[in-house]
Amino acid sequence: MTDFKIILFLCSWGPHAAYQTLQDDAAQIPAEVTMVRIPCSGRISKALLFKPFEIGADGVALLGCESGACRYGTGTENAQKNVGDMRDILERLGLGEERLRLANFMPEESKDLFRFLTDFVSEIKVIGKSPITPEPKEKSLVKRQELINQIVTDHDVYACQDCGKCSSACPLTFSPRAMANAIIAGDIDSPSVQKDVWACLTCGLCYDRCPSAVKFHEFIRDIRHLLKISGLNGHDSHGGFFQSLMRTMTSKDLKVKHWEWLPKDIKLDPDNKTLFFAGCAPYYDLFFKNHLGVQTSNIIVDSLRLLNFFDIYPSVLKDERFFKAGKVERGCHS
Numbered sequence: 372m373t374d375f376k377i378i379l380f381l382c383s384w385g386p387h388a389a390y391q392t393l394q395d396d397a398a399q400i401p402a403e404v405t406m407v408r409i410p411c412s413g414r415i416s417k418a419l420l421f422k423p424f425e426i427g428a429d430g431v432a433l434l435g436c437e438s439g440a441c442r443y444g445t446g447t448e449n450a451q452k453n454v455g456d457m458r459d460i461l462e463r464l465g466l467g468e469e470r471l472r473l474a475n476f477m478p479e480e481s482k483d484l485f486r487f488l489t490d491f492v493s494e495i496k497v498i499g500k501s502p503i504t505p506e507p508k509e510k511s512l513v514k515r516q517e518l519i520n521q522i523v524t525d526h527d528v529y530a531c532q533d534c535g536k537c538s539s540a541c542p543l544t545f546s547p548r549a550m551a552n553a554i555i556a557g558d559i560d561s562p563s564v565q566k567d568v569w570a571c572l573t574c575g576l577c578y579d580r581c582p583s584a585v586k587f588h589e590f591i592r593d594i595r596h597l598l599k600i601s602g603l604n605g606h607d608s609h610g611g612f613f614q615s616l617m618r619t620m621t622s623k624d625l626k627v628k629h630w631e632w633l634p635k636d637i638k639l640d641p642d643n644k645t646l647f648f649a650g651c652a653p654y655y656d657l658f659f660k661n662h663l664g665v666q667t668s669n670i671i672v673d674s675l676r677l678l679n680f681f682d683i684y685p686s687v688l689k690d691e692r693f694f695k696a697g698k699v700e701r702g703c704h705s
């Protein structure tokens with residue numbers, strides 16, 4: 372038995388029919404493969420393609436119908452774009468693009484499908500186990516109200532004078548005091564509280580105006596953590612891809628290729644005390660290039676060129692990681 376894990380997203384039409392033929396014929400489908408039946412390969416977003424890697428998969432394959440045979444018209448083309456973008460991201464992340472594959476099979480191509488599966492599993496075994504360490508699941512806490520009381524005390528929420536200055540400062544026109552009151556009163560599960568807790572920008576503008584120095588943004592972070600360990604994760608934008616990315620970034624065995632794409636004319640000096648930090652910018656272009664055409668990498672390159680123009684050759688962290696602050700904002704305290 373092996374501990375390799377391979378996820379197979381399988382379109383319900385051509386590929387699934389071929390897979391069913393293999394099952395009917397009692398073919399020896401590799402035990403490492405876990406099949407997930409999906410309505411169309413084009414519906415598997417980049418975030419969904421990445422999710423299995425975050426939680427410990429060593430390889431992922433997306434199988435759809437041949438181009439032109441998609442029942443929904445553009446499914447195969449969408450799948451090609453999503454897999455292409457995600458392979459670029461996996462490469463930059465240091466996981467390697469070859470861990471993600473896209474292939475097309477029609478119902479009569481069960482033998483080709485079988486060959487693909489056995490080859491893919493063998494290739495992943497040669498590449499080796501994924502360096503991603505999945506985050507341990509946190510135990511849910513039963514004494515939730517006790518924890519809420521503790522958070523309220525820690526952030527001195529009872530010092531609130533009910534003056535309302537926080538509401539006028541808030542860019543979202545929230546009423547922090549009303550939110551805190553509802554949570555203290557045991558209303559944490561109400562839809563309005565849940566929505567506001569996740570929508571808050573944690574910008575701290577309310578704290579700046581507060582005469583009692585109630586750190587409401589920090590209160591919100593701890594409440595998010597409480598919700599998270601209670602299994603209430605809120606709604607993540609872009610399918611949660613960037614949250615998945617920040618969690619995988621904490622895997623110490625990951626060898627990121629954060630800087631390999633820099634143009635050769637950029638001069639860096641590993642001994643320079645001026646450190647240049649790119650953060651998540653190198654991933655935005657890859658993720659959004661088929662939608663928004665953003666070019667955040669240009670900001671990095673132009674900034675470095677400007678520094679070089681003034682004879683500053685900054686150092687960079689070869690193993691740069693990011694998103695720790697983002698994790699805390701999302702309620703991840705691990």
Ligand code: SF4
Pocket residue numbers: 540541542543544545547570571572573574575576577578587588
């Ligand atoms: S931290 Fe939240 S509640 Fe406070 S001002 Fe910012 S968005 Fe509004």
Ligand code: SF4
Pocket residue numbers: 530531532533534535536537538547548577580581582583584585587
């Ligand atoms: S500004 Fe401070 S004291 Fe005033 S209502 Fe908001 S939290 Fe309470």
